[in-house]
Amino acid sequence: MEYSKEFEAAISNFSSVEKDRLIFRLLKKDKLLSKKLYFELIDPETTDNKRDAMEEIVEEKVVLASKYISNQKYFLSIVRKISAEITEHVKITTDKFGEVSLTILLINKILNYNEELGRQRFDNVYKLYLYVINKTVKALLLTRKLDVDYWMEIDEYLDELKGKILQNHHLSKLFINNGINLNWLMSDKIPQNFDVIIKEIKSQGFLR
Numbered sequence: 001m002e003y004s005k006e007f008e009a010a011i012s013n014f015s016s017v018e019k020d021r022l023i024f025r026l027l028k029k030d031k032l033l034s035k036k037l038y039f040e041l042i043d044p045e046t047t048d049n050k051r052d053a054m055e056e057i058v059e060e061k062v063v064l065a066s067k068y069i070s071n072q073k074y075f076l077s078i079v080r081k082i083s084a085e086i087t088e089h090v091k092i093t094t095d096k097f098g099e100v101s102l103t104i105l106l107i108n109k110i111l112n113y114n115e116e117l118g119r120q121r122f123d124n125v126y127k128l129y130l131y132v133i134n135k136t137v138k139a140l141l142l143t144r145k146l147d148v149d150y151w152m153e154i155d156e157y158l159d160e161l162k163g164k165i166l167q168n169h170h171l172s173k174l175f176i177n178n179g180i181n182l183n184w185l186m187s188d189k190i191p192q193n194f195d196v197i198i199k200e201i202k203s204q205g206f207l208r
Contacts, residue, residue, distance in 0.1 A: 036092045051098040054089050055105060058082055062109035069116045072124045076131060082106060083135070096142070097150050103139045104157040107132050111164035111171075122170050129171050133178055134207055136161065137198055140190050151187035158185045178206045 014022065027034040039050075065078040083106060090099045110132065111117075117125055143154055162185040165172050175182060179201040184190050191197055201207055 032088065032091060035088075039092050047093045047095050047098070050089060050093050051095055051102065054086065054098065054102055057085065058102060058106050059109055062106065062112075066113050066116070069113055070120070072120065072128060076128050079106070079110060079128070079131070096146060097153075100139050100142045100146060100150075100154055101157055103135055103142075104154070104161055107135055107139075108157065108160050108164060111161070111168065114164060114168045118168065118170075125170070126174075129174050130178075130207070132171065133175055133180060136175075136185075137180065137207065140184060141195060141198065143187055144190050144192075144194055148187075155187050158187070161185060179204075 011019075027037070039045075045053075061078070061082050065075055065082070068075045068078065083103070086099070086102045086106065089095060089102070110128075117128075139158075143151070143158075146154070162182055165175060165182060165185075172182065179197075184194070198207070
């Protein structure tokens with residue numbers, strides 16, 4: 001939403017007390033903004049600290065969620081909630097590296113249970129596998145936007161991910177059937193026009 005100059009001028013003319021009241025009223029209604037301002041203004045923890053904490057949260061929650069792998073609908077709902085926590089972390093800290101690393105970490109932790117997933121009917125795990133593929137695609141798209149100095153570290157996550165995908169016959173086949181080349185799972189192998197490639201794949205009805 002864009003604001004007129006007149007509206008901005010009117011806000012600027014508020015007294016300090018009025019502005020403070022307005023800010024605190026808005027913060028009570030927007031918890032995410034409140035957390036973001038707290039982090040930027042007084043939080044003693046750094047972005048790295050927050051990312052480390054999120055890594056532990058992801059690992060712990062996937063372990064807990066693994067008890068429900070046989071109930072795929074519920075398991076996927078928990079995975080989505082974990083992903084939402086990663087998204088909140090990124091919005092609060094603007095952690096672009098963490099947006100990639102934590103996403104791939106989440107996928108890797110899920111695929112730690114390849115054996116259990118392999119015992120499920122393919123129809124039951126299809127939505128989870130498609131979710132994993134789309135999250136992988138998103139991570140690759142974001143990797144292309146990262147400074148190349150981060151690529152070596154990201155490649156450690158991607159190398160682990162590629163190995164786990166290849167251990168899962170149905171998942172690796174689904175990657176290929178959706179037009180995703182597993183050789184792209186390395187930072188310098190991601191096509192420069194990867195965003196265009198993905199748009200074309202989606203236009204053909206895949207990744208859905």
